[in-house]
Amino acid sequence: MIGLIDVDSKIPNLALMKLSTYYKSIGETVEFVQDGKEYEKIFASAIFTRSKSICEDLVNKYEDKIEIGGTGWDIKKTLPDKIEKLRPDYELYSIEEIASRMKGIGTKEHKLKKAKEIVEAGMGYTSRGCVRNCGFCFVPEKEGEFHDVAEISDLLNPKSNILILHDNNLTADPYCIDKLKEIKERKLIVDINQGCDVRLMTDEKAYWLGQVKHLRSLHYAWDLMGHERKVLEGIETLSKHVKKYKHMCFMLVGYNTTFEEDMYRFKTLTSLKVDPFVMIYNQIPDLRLKHFARWVNSRIYKKCTNFEEYGPWVKAQVKYNQLTSF
Template identity: 75%
Template structure:
């Protein structure tokens, strides 16, 4: 029997598909990404983003009962069976070339391939699931429930590399956070805390432990709502004692329940703290101004011109004003 897999929209290797692949290969089955003109007994697809629902609907029309789709982008209630969930990921499933082809941004082909090779060789997984928060814009509490531990750091190491990609949704809420960071340091691992950390829970002990491990990239966190301002600022200042602000990145949610003035305020406040913001538009909201704002911020164009001087937005303002008047 041949099992087909479809990764609908992941930018990095899809952990669920890697576990499905590992499980069926151990059963003696052939597993591969779906190829044209090939027959499959069963197909598994995974979608991360809700914007991909239409792609999933097209897959159902094409494959019918043969396909099973999971992932937050399709069904937040669908989970892997325990026997698959606790399988070791198949680190041979993705090639570096496949991941490099999904990368965006201004990079040479060589740099993309280098980064992709790091990613496919890295260990990947969760040591905890769920979250202590219940933010209205987030799927995690509905999908994963209350915070609970599911594995240890040693369980997600890939022997090929000393890099681990940690998918935990809220590591600073973990009672074992410092112990895990100490283990990462003692094992000589380099960590990518992929889902960020809850900066409102930052204290000197956690920040010091964070500062003693090697990070694959910037340490990131979020400032989603204006009501969080005092705690966010306090957490950033605490973290900055141990990790310089230029190594931080703050994801900033816009288009949810903040005004543009509040979005600009958060951007300026973060820059005052020497932290790089990264704008995320809620549900890909179709707002011309927010799209230009996100590009101005995320591409670091603000370092060369002010928002008022940003030419693409200056040209788009007339259309924006007309749309809003209608």
């Protein structure tokens, strides 16, 4: 019997799903690890680096019986090609399992509805790697140069017409428009999960992004101040075909920008009527950034327009000033 451990994924873990497909194909029984049961081999996957201590505990517990992969544990580790190319096991995750991983999404009924949508979706990559080499990103080291790995048809789940596309840089793909046309022709609802590189936006790409149905906001990033001109040009181009209320822009903070630059990006985006979403680099323990992220991401800024007057931050400033004075 083969045991699987999904350490920290919020949505079904592709690597575990493909391992499940492979081992079931050779006659093995596959399940998520249950206490008190014995397994011939255990595979675990960790997405986030913050989970490294959990992985260490698993190694201590299962010793040479366990093999761990994922960016959160070993950035170099990959699936064997014969497994990587397999269709995911769409029967592995239950709706209840995914719902249990959802935080702050509302009622139990709402979580189950959202989890059902995710579990029944097709998912995967049609391309790997990226044309960029951003210092804060694992993708270039983990996946190498941009290359195609699968067709849209390889990822589909017959249970629904939703496709969660994990491609790291769809707008860099030479076949980007062909893939968007196919998504439209197949009448799929797509979640471009990793976002689009808005700096590579063209009128034709924007047109076809506007032609397909999106599961949620179409998102992109403005990570560095040096990207400002290209990002704003890309937003303008995209906006010709995708309404602003369907945009979301991720802002990396705590990497190499000052708080003043973070606030500048926030104000610029909101002036364009684009929703920003703050991402704290490696979850660094910066009290001001933590409150800033909550103020922005929870849309509190729409009621309390001045961050310096945001109640929780006002109360926290005494502690923050003490910490930053050393």
